Amino acid sequence: MTQVTYPFAAIVGQTELKHALVLSAVDASLGGVLALGDRGTGKTTAVRGLAALLPKIEAARDCRYQCSGTDEGVQCRECAEKTEIKSHKIAVPVVDLPLGVTEDRVLGALDIEQALVNGEKRFEPGLLADANRGFLYIDEVNLLEDHLVDVLLDVAASGWNVVEREGLSLRHPARFVLIGSGNPEEGDLRPQLLDRFGLSVDVTTPGDISERVEVIKRRDAFDKDPVNFTQDWKRETTKLRNRISRSRDLVSKVDVDDQMLALIAEICIALGTDGLRGELTLIKASRAEAAWSGDIKVTEKHISNMAPLALGHRLRRNPLDDSRGSVRVERILDQVLADRNVA
Amino acid sequence: MAQNTANATRETSLEEALWNDACLTLEMIALMVRNGIANNPPSLRIKAHAGPVREHLMQRLEEIVSKTVFHKMPVGIDEQRLIGGLDLSATLASGKRIASKGLLAQCHDEMLVVPMANLVPSETISQVTSAMDNGHVHVERDGMSARDQAAFGLIVFDESDEGDQPLSESLCDRIMFHLDLSPISYRVLQHAVRPDFKQTATSAICDNTIIEEICALALSMGITSMRPIQQAIQVAILNARLNGRTKVLQEDVLTSIRLSLLQRAKYLPQPPADEVLEEEPEPEHEKDEDNHQDQEQSADLSQKPLEDMSIEALASELPDGLLDQLVATLSLNAKSMSQGRKGARQYSHKRGRPVASRRGTLRSGQSLDLIATLRAAIPWQKMRRSQIEATVEGSCDRIHVRPQDFHIRRYKENTETSTIFVVDASGSTALNRLAEAKGAIESLLAEGYARRDHVALVSFRKREAEVLLPPTRSLVRAKKSLSALPGGGGTPLASGLQSAFLIASEEMRNGRMTSIVLLTDGSANVALDGTGGRAQAMSDAMKVSEMIAANDIPCLLVDVSKLASPKAREISQALGANYLPMPFVSSKNLSDAVRASR
Structure with a gap:
């Protein structure tokens, strides 16, 4: 049973969230997206929609990790040993990490059936293998058990899943874009996890009545006839898909000159973000943003667009300052830019 | 002010009015059940303690939807039982991986009843809400992976009182009907009759003005999530269908507000006419001070004539006393609703409460988790047996456990x-x-x-x-x-x-x-x-x-x-x-x- 997903292009409002998701698809190394916000704002809908939107990828046939046939640095052992790899087109994997998942299913484990029937020791890949070269989506990321979070962070950082358990010893590529969503009122996120996400978005319900009515109407139309609704949005979907493909080709060619690098450093220093991860992410995000707008050079505008998304969740939490991280970033940003223009 | 209201309700007492609403809700649920639970699962929150009134309502529901099976969820249900997993004994007996279905999957196309829902741990609630969102349960545990259909009707008993943990807000957000039975006494039930709906329409349309009206009303009640709006529209459509109409009218909107939104309101919409305000008792008024700001914010919304009309109509249709009672509970609502309860519960492991056991070596002061140890050992039996049979003469039909199988019980330390x-x-x-x-x-x-x-x-x-x-x-x-x-x-x-x-x-x-x-x-x-x-x-x-x-x-x-x-x-x-x-x-x-x- 394949469920028709609500088309990404038809989502009303939520421009920030959609933009962040699209950019993470343009540059997978950006570090994923964290969407925090109210209930019933369409976080899950957006993530599911993104999967259907993305262009297909070439993957090796009969490979359990959907290895790329060409990129030799990140292949599993079997693919690396093969002289010739036959590949086919597959949809970008989007893997859900459901609640109550156990560690063995995340990392992969001994195939119990094989062990029982044949007494054979065989590795059964887990969800991290399924998510290789795609997206790993964790709804209610703040409710995830701590030890699973540790495991995920470890793999997300290295891009490799190293299995040493139950007498098995192997490693396989696990490069995925981590997408998390959750409601901060239901429990805070550990700061380590927060920092690991490339971009973060605060999702709010639309306050505008006409926008809300539009949400309801489209959803209703979709529920009544998902197939036709999707068909109606096909043109928009294709347009978006092509733009993502174009930006992907362009992103490696985008240039960030020293002046812009200095600006990025200045912003990070003014905000007092810990570590270099914020700075690196902002550089990458600005590059993706430039590619998305079809530019081959990063400008001040690209940086100021991306700074709230890339840095908002990296600020040290100030309980006396009520405003959201992104608002604080914007405030500092205005200052830095103003100082620059004066100088 | 009384344009389109059947003023009969005004004369009935508050208790009767609430009970009538409850009976109307049952009819709507029956209508939904007739269309197939799995296609569009009904969900109902009943705010009441165990007692004859709630009992009576459930009996009535079981009569109306006679062929439907009701499953009860035990309060302390464990995850394995809830979402399913590996059926260990069957797997061992057959040598094949055999999954056992959890309660949620067993409830597919049937009804799930959750008593004392406000006491159910947040992990369990999350499982339920996730199944409600997806229509299936996604199991990834014990080396197996499954997707079981789980589109179930849900009935939740909210037994929270003031000061108790309120019902999880994310669950509340996904429930369609909300009834408060607590003010109803048993004697009212004796002369209540089942509402008579002879001709129900198979479908009804809801035009844009009605959708706009519901959106505006929900916002003016402080309901920001989009789900309740969708639910209220559905309820309005159901009400129209019950009355044999193919088009949703104003009165359907009023009913849907009563059944679906009112209990979730954070504040009452400010009616433009002063008459209604008088019904609010003065002291309560002061209590609501902190809400006033929000009400003022919503005041500009109420400028819209259409919405004015509904608020007026709503106020006039509500039986005496209900408004008072609502105002009294609203200040409570505004607090508890905005808070939810997960934050308080989520990481709160009680002293010495066991958490998932992990692989480890036995040291003094630690205890072995026998089940987990056996579970780890079982896949290896065939291999170990053949190894042993190769070296030792004769058959060995014991279970072979090795030190690396040991799982140690862990307890959350009390440092909070x-x-x-x-x-x-x-x-x-x-x-x-x-x-x-x-x-x-x-x-x-x-x-x-x-x-x-x-x-x-x-x-x-x-x-x-x-x-x-x-x-x-x-x-x-x-x-x-x-x-x-x-x-x-x-x-x-x-x-x-x-x-x-x-x-x-x-x-x-x-x-x-x-x-x-x-x-x-x-x-x-x-x-x-x-x-x-x-x-x-x-x-x-x-x-x-x-x-x-x-x-x-x-x-x-x-x-x-x-x-x-x-x-x-x-x-x-x-x-x-x-x-x-x-x-x-x-x-x-x-x-x-x-x-x-x-």
Whole structure:
């Protein structure tokens, strides 16, 4: 049973969230997206929609990790040993990490059936293998058990899943874009996890009545006839898909000159973000943003667009300052830019 | 004002009106069941304790939807039973991987009943809501992966009272019908008859003006999530269909607001006419002060004529007493609804509560988790047996367990702390120091946040204390309720201490190290029973203080009066508390003092 997903292009409002998701698809190394916000704002809908939107990828046939046939640095052992790899087109994997998942299913484990029937020791890949070269989506990321979070962070950082358990010893590529969503009122996120996400978005319900009515109407139309609704949005979907493909080709060619690098450093220093991860992410995000707008050079505008998304969740939490991280970033940003223009 | 309302309802009593609504809801659910539960699962929250009224309603429902199976969820259900997993004995017997379905999947196309839903742990609630969203259960555990259909109808008994953990908000958000049966007495049921709907329409359309109206109404009631709107539209359509109409009318909207949105409202929409306001009792009015701002914000929305009409109509259609009752519960709603409950529960492992066992070696003081150990050993039996048979003569039909199979039980250590702030928000303090006190508490909250403490907030003013924030670890929530803290009125010190004591004992039962921080000038003038009089107030306060001291709850009293007050000192002695006059207090040494008082 394949469920028709609500088309990404038809989502009303939520421009920030959609933009962040699209950019993470343009540059997978950006570090994923964290969407925090109210209930019933369409976080899950957006993530599911993104999967259907993305262009297909070439993957090796009969490979359990959907290895790329060409990129030799990140292949599993079997693919690396093969002289010739036959590949086919597959949809970008989007893997859900459901609640109550156990560690063995995340990392992969001994195939119990094989062990029982044949007494054979065989590795059964887990969800991290399924998510290789795609997206790993964790709804209610703040409710995830701590030890699973540790495991995920470890793999997300290295891009490799190293299995040493139950007498098995192997490693396989696990490069995925981590997408998390959750409601901060239901429990805070550990700061380590927060920092690991490339971009973060605060999702709010639309306050505008006409926008809300539009949400309801489209959803209703979709529920009544998902197939036709999707068909109606096909043109928009294709347009978006092509733009993502174009930006992907362009992103490696985008240039960030020293002046812009200095600006990025200045912003990070003014905000007092810990570590270099914020700075690196902002550089990458600005590059993706430039590619998305079809530019081959990063400008001040690209940086100021991306700074709230890339840095908002990296600020040290100030309980006396009520405003959201992104608002604080914007405030500092205005200052830095103003100082620059004066100088 | 009475354009399109059937004024008959006005004459019936509140109880009858509520019961009629309940019966109407059952008919709607029956209609949904007829169309197939799995296609569009109904969901109902019943706010009531176990009793004849609830029993009666459930019986009635079972009669109406006669062929439907109802599954009851045990309160302490474990994850394996809930979502399913590997059926160990069947797997071993057959040598093939055999999955067992969980309760949620078993309920597919049937009804799930959750008693005492407000006490169900948040992990379980998350599983239920995730199944409701997806229509299936996604199992990834014990080396198996499955997707079981799980589109079930849901009936939730919300048995929370004031001060209890409220029902999880994320569950509330996904439930279509909300009934409050608590005001209904059994005698009303005797002369209630089943509503008669002869001709129901197979479908009804809902045009854009109606959708716009529902959107606007929901927003003016403080309901921001989009799900309730969709649900209200569905209810309106059901009501139209029940009445044999193919188009949704205004009256359907009113019904849907009553059945679906009213119980979730954070505040009532401000009606443009003053008549309705008069129905609100005056004292309650003051209680709602903190909501007024929001109401003002929504006032500009109510300029729209269409919505005005519905609010008026709604108010006039509501039976006498319901509005009063609603206003009374709304201030409670506004608090509990915005809070949810997960923050408080989520990481709160009680003392010695077992958590998932992990692989490890046996050392002294640790205990073996036998089941987990066997589960780890079982896949290897065939291999180990053949190894052993190769070396040793004869058959070995024992289970072979190796040290690497050992799983060790783990317990969550009890290192959590909980700090209860009791803030005097009476007139005398409000004038002097309330702002400073708020500042000091905010910085303490920040400290507490860094230490991952639980924080609760009680304020007392006027006649009695109010728990602004039950113990939580969410900084967002703590700050929200602190900034909304109003000031002015009498000083019911005893009541404040009593609330703090109740929370403290509950927290201590949960195995947390608990301390109370009291900010007051000590000039109590309202006694426990809400009457004025300094002497009685003071003696009550002393009594409660002694009770707290007797229970060995560490306290800190921060004297917020301008000159150190002898009364405050007296109270602090009774409490056995550390005494800290405010003139010498900066937020830095206040937080040091709090830490030292533990």
